[in-house]
Amino acid sequence: MLRAMQGIEPLLYGIGIAGVAAQAAAGVLDAGRKPFDLFGMVVVALAASLGGGSLRDLLLDRTVFWIADQRYLIAAVAAGLATFALVRFVRLPPRLFLLPDAIGLALFTVSGTQAALAMGAPWLVASLMGVITGVFGGIVRDVLCNEVPLVFSGELYATASWAGALTLIALGAEGVTPGWAALAAGSMVLAIRLGAIRFGWRLPVFVARG
Amino acid sequence: MLRAMQGIEPLLYGIGIAGVAAQAAAGVLDAGRKPFDLFGMVVVALAASLGGGSLRDLLLDRTVFWIADQRYLIAAVAAGLATFALVRFVRLPPRLFLLPDAIGLALFTVSGTQAALAMGAPWLVASLMGVITGVFGGIVRDVLCNEVPLVFSGELYATASWAGALTLIALGAEGVTPGWAALAAGSMVLAIRLGAIRFGWRLPVFVARG
C-alpha cells in the first residue's frame, strides 16, 4: 500500500486517527448503561479503540502502535472524554457512530493484515491478525463491562473483517498491486458491514442437539 | 526431550496438534449454553486451545507458537467448526473430550515447562509457565462466556498440571534425562487428572470466617 499510494498516505493516517476516535466514542456509548466514573469510561474507551491493534502488535512482537506514536492515544482519550461530557447535555443516537466505526473496521482490517504479511506471517495467521485488529477491542470492552461480547451474536461484523482480510491476501497472491488490493478489500469490509446493518445479515447461531 | 526421544518427535508433534484440536472442540461444547454465532464459537475455540500457549510465549518473549507454525491454528479452527456443525445432528456427550483434554493438559504442561527452562527461567517461574500453558486457555474461554472460571472450583485440573511441572523440574535437577523426566511428569499429570475425574478429587475451598 505504501508505495502504490504515496500521495494519499496522510489521508490514510488521518482516517486511522479518526477511526480510533470513533471506536473510543462508540465504546463510551456502549458502556453507557453501567454506572462507571470518568476513569472507568476512559479505560473502556481505550480498550475499545486500542485493544485490537495492541494485541496484534504483542502477538507479532512489533512496537505497540500507540506507544510508537502517542497521537492515537491522545485521540482515544480526547474522544472518550468528549463523549462523556457531551452525553450530559445532548442525546447522542446510538447509531451515530456506526458509519465511522465501519470505516475504522475496514481500515484496521487492511492495516492489520498488511502488517502481519510484511512480517512474513502465513496467510491464515495474517487474516486472523486483520480480524483481531478490527474486532478484539470490542471484545475487551464487553468483558470489562461484564457482558457477553456483542460481536459473538449480532449482525455480521467480524465476518466482514475476515472476508476483507482474505480478499486482500488472495488479490496480493494474484499479483494485484498492494494499493488496489487494499482498496478492494477495504471496500468489501465496508459493503458487507453496512449491508449487515441495513438488512440484518447474521451468521447461524449455535444450537446444540440435546 | 528433543535429543533423548528423537524417534518419537513426529508422534509428539501429532499429539500436540490433536491436543489443540481437543481443547478447541471442548471449548465449543463448554460454550454451548450461550447463544453465540459461528464467529463467537470459533473465537471461543481459539481462546480455549491457543490461549495458554500464547500467554506463555508472550511472557517469555518467544515467537507465538501458532504464528510460527499455523498448523496449530488450522487444527483449532477446523475442530471448532466441525464441532459447531456436528452438534446440530448428533448429541455429543459432554464427557467425550475429557480424555483427549487430559492428554493435552499433560503434553502442554511438559512442553510449557521445558520451553521456560530452556530460556533459563528459574524453577517457580518455569513450573508456572507449564501451568499457564495447560490451564490459561480455559480461563479465557470462561471469561469470554461471562462465567466464573470453571478451573477455580472444579475437580483437580491445574493442580495436576503443577504437580507434573514440579516433577519435571525436580527430575531434571536430579540428572534424569529429559525424555524420561518428560514421560514421568506427563504420566503424573494424566494420572492425577483422570483420578480426579473418576473419584471427584478437589482442593479445599475458600471459607472466610466472619
Next chain:
Amino acid sequence: MLRAMQGIEPLLYGIGIAGVAAQAAAGVLDAGRKPFDLFGMVVVALAASLGGGSLRDLLLDRTVFWIADQRYLIAAVAAGLATFALVRFVRLPPRLFLLPDAIGLALFTVSGTQAALAMGAPWLVASLMGVITGVFGGIVRDVLCNEVPLVFSGELYATASWAGALTLIALGAEGVTPGWAALAAGSMVLAIRLGAIRFGWRLPVFVARG
C-alpha cells in the same frame, strides 16, 4: 531515582516486594465472596499483584519483572496462601490492607512511569504506564471474579495514580532530580488515595441523557 537514592535502594526493593504481597493478600480478601478453591485463589492473588506490571512490561517489550526476579512471584504466592489459610481462623477486617495497598499503588506508579520514561516513551504513554502498573491488576482480579471492575466506580484510585505519574513527569521536565521527583510523586499518590478513603472523594459518574 537510582543514582540519586543509591543508599535507599534495598529499602525500595523491600517496599516493592511488600507491595506485591499486600496486593496479593488484598486480592484473596476481595475474591472472598466467591467459592473458589486454593488454586483459584492463588490465580486471583497472582493476577491482582503481578497483572499490572506484567502488562506494562509486555507493552514496553521489557523482560517481565517476575520472570527476571522470581522473588516477586514467591512473595505473591506466599501472601495468597497465607491469607487463604488465615481467614479460616481469624476474621481479617477488609480495610486491613488499605494502607499497604496505597503504598504499593504509590510505588508501582512511580516505578512504572520511570520504566517507561527510561525507554524513551512520550509523556502521555509514560503516565499511562504508571497507571497500568498500579491499577490493571485489580481490573484483572475483578474480571476473573466475573464482577464489574471496582476501580471503575469507587473512591479515587486510578486518579491518584495518574496525578502522581503526571507530577513525576512534570518535575523531571523542570529539572528536579529523579529522587526528589519520585518522593514528591509517590507522596502525592499516597495523600490523594488516603484522602479519598477517609473523605469519600470520587469522580463524576457517567449519566447519559436519554
